[in-house]
Amino acid sequence: MELDKQRSELYGVMEVCLRAGRIMLQSGAETYRVEDTMTRIASSFGIAQSHSYVVPTGIIFTAEDGGPGITKLIRISQRSTDLQKVTLVNSVSRRISDGEIGLDEAVKLLAEIDEKSHTFPISIQAVAASLASGCFMIMFKGVWIDFLPALVAGALGFLVSTYLQEIIPIKFFAEFSGSLIIGIVSFLFVNAGLGVQLDKIIIGSVMPLVPGLLLTNAVRDLIAGHLIAGLSKGAEAALTAFAIGSGVAVVLMLV
Structure with a gap:
């Protein structure tokens, strides 16, 4: 006993x-x-x-x-x-x-x-992603006339990526689709005369999709000696970056 x-x-x-x-x-x-x-x-x-x-x-x-x-x-x-x-x-x-x-x-x-879930509602997350996109666009030496296009593109790209990942649990596809929407919306704004610098709008808008925490953890795990975990997280971050770049590249090739 x-x-x-x-x-x-x-x-x-x-x-x-x-x-x-x-x-x-x-x-x-x-x-x-x-x-x-x-x-x-x-x-x-x-x-x-x-x-x-x-x-x-x-x-x-x-x-x-x-x-x-x-x-x-x-x-x-x-x-x-x-x-x-x-x-x-x-x-x-x-x-x-x-x-x-x-x-x-x-x-x-x-x-x-x-x-419990401590994450903010999706509406607040979208607003935060939108503001972050506009601010990143300005930080990358964009012009203020592109602030509104960056707000809209960043919010739509984030929402598309988030909802698609819930429907289709394939992270690559969700991030590719989000960056594709960002590229299309940014191009439409510039083509309509409501935006000026297409590259700056896209760069600022994709920043909420960039896997910053994943990259940080990959480096910290590698430094701590956890090589397998660090390399796998680094590979996941690289795949995410490739998905984002691919979505933008498709739009730039078509315009």
């Missing part, structure tokens, strides 16, 4: 570690941060020997309790950017390390974090 109780507690700790790691990885955390958080949680609950292997598409976690280790694998199929969730999981991890909360409360807190 005592052995069964220890095993049950071990499985509970592993579930907490894996859930915390999954939430962080799906929300845009770096690989080394996910591994460090899982190891700290396991150590705080009395598991001195634990090993984790994290890549962008999965997590492998092993815990040892003096006998044969127990290994679990979870698959990560969807990833987004929600740094608020990363911060909340880090907060739970610190409270566990300080001994403020136990296993049951940690499970409850992580479940609440996992269920």
Whole structure:
């Protein structure tokens, strides 16, 4: 009975570690941060020997309790950017390390974090993407007459990319379509005499689609020694950049 109780507690700790790691990885955390958080949680609950292997598409976690280790694998199929969730999981991890909360409360807190969405409504995201597009266009030495075309093109490109990714879960196709819409709208504004510099409008409008967080995490993972995760994230960022460039190139070749 005592052995069964220890095993049950071990499985509970592993579930907490894996859930915390999954939430962080799906929300845009770096690989080394996910591994460090899982190891700290396991150590705080009395598991001195634990090993984790994290890549962008999965997590492998092993815990040892003096006998044969127990290994679990979870698959990560969807990833987004929600740094608020990363911060909340880090907060739970610190409270566990300080001994403020136990296993049951940690499970409850992580479940609440996992269920909630901290992202802004799509309308606010579109407005932010629109303003960012106009501001980037000015930053790249554009003229103020192109500010309105950049606002419209940036918002439409972001909306098309976001909605297509929900309908067809192929990131390349969604980003290609978004940049294609940006190129078409920008050309129509310039052709109608409402815009001047086609290149500046397009450059500013595609900036909300650029995978900035992905590139940053790829570099940080490479520096931390997580070569496979860093290279895979770098490849994903390169594929995104290729999709954006391809959509714009199609428009420029046709006009």
